[in-house]
Amino acid sequence: MxxxxxxxxxxxxxxxxxxxxxxxxxxxxxxxxxxxxxxxxxxxxxxxxxxxxxxxxxxxxxxxxxxxxxxxxxxxxxAQPPASPPSYLLSQHMERVKREMEKTLQSIDEEKIKRAAEYIEQSTHIELFGVGNSLPICVDAARKLMFSGKICHAREDWDELRSAANSLTEKDLAILVSYSGETLYMLEYAQILKSRKVKTVAITGTPHNRLQQEADLALHAHIVHCYFDDLDMCSRFPLSIILDFIIITYLNLKNNAGKERDR
The missing domain is CATH 1.10.10.10 (Winged helix-like DNA-binding domain superfamily/Winged helix DNA-binding domain)
Incomplete structure (x- = not known):
């Protein structure tokens, strides 16, 4: 609470x-x-x-x-009793993770995944926006895209993220990753990007959030709330799964385009 x-x-x-x-x-x-x-x-x-x-x-x-x-x-x-036997507690969280994985996979919209991949293919520069626990996911995705030959960054400093948002153009792509889709900094970046007509993809872990409304394309992962007192233990791996699917689809598009040019 x-x-x-x-x-x-x-x-x-x-x-x-x-x-x-x-x-x-x-x-x-x-x-x-x-x-x-x-x-x-x-x-x-x-x-x-x-x-x-x-x-x-x-x-x-x-x-x-x-x-x-x-x-x-x-x-x-x-209001629920706070104490549970360790083995029961662990099985609860194993079930939670399983449910997150299954529901995320069931709700995958392949057309949206393909559109996000096309945005990557068409963009000159890609910037991934994530703060707090969403940042490592962005860093991992940026690394994969960089190794694929795409100019890509995932920055840690919040002021640097704001500066990046103010420097992107219509030829670029911003991917915004947020569990809640309501983080004030992320909403600020999204509004800056929108004003600059930058193409945006939002990947969030809750439905019906404001970040989705600001983005050109919104994808939703299934994440179950999990807190120990004030410690956020919510999974972020469903967000990472969606990013991986987008990158895999982009790599496939890139390979197919290369084969067409070689013919």
Whole structure:
């Protein structure tokens, strides 16, 4: 629950005063909020139902009902007994990883994978954007693309990433990798890239996020929330799988193009 609340707090400075009022009430009274209708909550905090719905969208949800569903899940998880035998705990996480792999593979959109590969083939320069735990995935993908002969970078410094976003052109490609799709820095980079008409591909681990809405092409991996207290233990390998599929498809396109030229 603490991790979910921290995720909500990162939006606070981006909200209007009325939206902050809504968010603060949610953070102070989460158990009450899940029992209220949007009309009841509006009367309690003296705002319009439209303000509540808009706040929920601004913090990454489709609306109030979607937010309440996620809030109730987090409250239920927080109420579960904390201790489990080690062998049972391990089997739980083995099942979680298996489920992530299966659902990610089931939801793969091959047409989108092919389009992303075509973007790579058509681009002069490729920049991979990832912060925190998503950065190693970007570094690995950049290395593979560089060895394939494509000019590619994955930068660690956040200010350097901003500078890179401001230097890319319409001939380039940006691949943005984010578990939540709601990280403020990533959204900032996406907006810069959009203003510069840079082609963008977003790969995220949650559905219906703002980063997807900013990108030209969005792909979604299946990732299950997993926190130990405040420690983020969510897998990132489903994101890596999608990147690998894109790169493999690009290499195949490149080889086929080479064969056509040799004929």
């Amino acid at each position: 603490q991790a979910f609340q921290k995720r909500l707090l990162q939006y606070r400075e981006k909200l209007s005063p009325l939206e902050v009022q809504v968010l603060d009430y949610i953070l102070r009274h989460p158990e009450e909020v899940i029992r209220l209708s949007v009309e009841e909550m509006a009367k309690k905090i003296f705002v319009s139902t439209a303000t509540i719905s808009r706040t929920c969208r601004r913090i990454g949800f489709r609306g109030f009902q979607d937010f309440k569903y996620e809030l109730s899940k987090n409250i239920a998880q927080a």
